[in-house]
Amino acid sequence: GENVEQHPSTLSVQEGDSAVIKCTYSDSASNYFPWYKQELGKRPQLIIDIRSNVGEKKDQRIAVTLNKTAKHFSLHITETQPEDSAVYFCAAKVAGFQKLVFGTGTRLLVSP
Amino acid sequence: GAGVSQTPSNKVTEKGKYVELRCDPISGHTALYWYRQSLGQGPEFLIYFQGTGAADDSGLPNDRFFAVRPEGSVSTLKIQRTERGDSAVYLCASSFAESTDTQYFGPGTRLTVL
Numbered sequence: 001g002e003n004v005e006q007h008p009s010t011l012s013v014q015e016g017d018s019a020v021i022k023c024t025y026s027d028s029a030s031n032y033f034p035w036y037k038q039e040l041g042k043r044p045q046l047i048i049d050i051r052s053n054v055g056e057k058k059d060q061r062i063a064v065t066l067n068k069t070a071k072h073f074s075l076h077i078t079e080t081q082p083e084d085s086a087v088y089f090c091a092a093k094v095a096g097f098q099k100l101v102f103g104t105g106t107r108l109l110v111s112p
Numbered sequence: 113g114a115g116v117s118q119t120p121s122n123k124v125t126e127k128g129k130y131v132e133l134r135c136d137p138i139s140g141h142t143a144l145y146w147y148r149q150s151l152g153q154g155p156e157f158l159i160y161f162q163g164t165g166a167a168d169d170s171g172l173p174n175d176r177f178f179a180v181r182p183e184g185s186v187s188t189l190k191i192q193r194t195e196r197g198d199s200a201v202y203l204c205a206s207s208f209a210e211s212t213d214t215q216y217f218g219p220g221t222r223l224t225v226l
Contacts, residue, residue, distance in 0.1 A: 004154075006154075032213040034213070034214070034215075036217075042219065043115075043116075043203070043217045043218055043219045043220060044155065044203070044217045045217070046214060046215075046216070049213070049214065051213070089154045089155070091154070093213060097168070098143065098145070098160045098162075098167070098168060099145070099157035099160060099168060099170075099171065100145075100147075100155070100157065100215060101157070102154030102155050102156070103154055104152075104153060104154050105152070105153070105154050
């Protein structure tokens with residue numbers, strides 16, 4: 001089955017810096033890749049997603065890139081703010097299936 | 113509009129007891145998912161409903177776990193003979209239709225088995 005690996009497990013940056021989180025997936029049939037932000041004790045919230053027919057997607061300070069050949073995708077956050085501090089999860093969905101397979105999460109800490 | 117809701121928010125039970133966890137999806141969403149999230153881990157898929165039927169239950173860990181969605185809206189996850197290893201946050205998510213990728217999560221039920 002699909003396997004998603006996520007790195008780094010923790011990431012500390014200064015306010016205003018950029019942050020990059022990387023994920024790799026194993027099943028080449030995966031076609032949907034969402035990113036969720038989860039604050040302590042709260043629900044995972046979708047922040048951006050990308051489908052396999054697109055190589056990059058941006059939404060203000062957040063962008064996601066997808067390399068289908070290498071089977072990896074990345075989340076880029078620019079001009080980080082303290083409120084960006086949270087755990088970020090990547091996920092992948094294999095075509096024909098509905099379940100999301102999640103990475104193990106990255107704890108992002110943005111220091112003022 | 114209202115998001116996915118789950119009750120109770122916290123449930124403490126003793127080993128061997130039976131528990132039920134409830135999920136109310138977003139109104140009009142036909143697809144419903146249950147995931148389990150252990151401390152420090154990403155959510156792990158348990159079961160997926162399209163309408164009233166369980167279309168994929170491949171993530172249920174064993175036959176102590178069962179879920180229903182009798183009217184195609186509210187779903188209940190049932191765990192029999194609970195074990196300490198069942199302690200986790202149980203998350204529910206819904207999406208508009210089977211063909212829609214985006215899943216919206218509820219706040220979860222934190223289950224603690226003593």
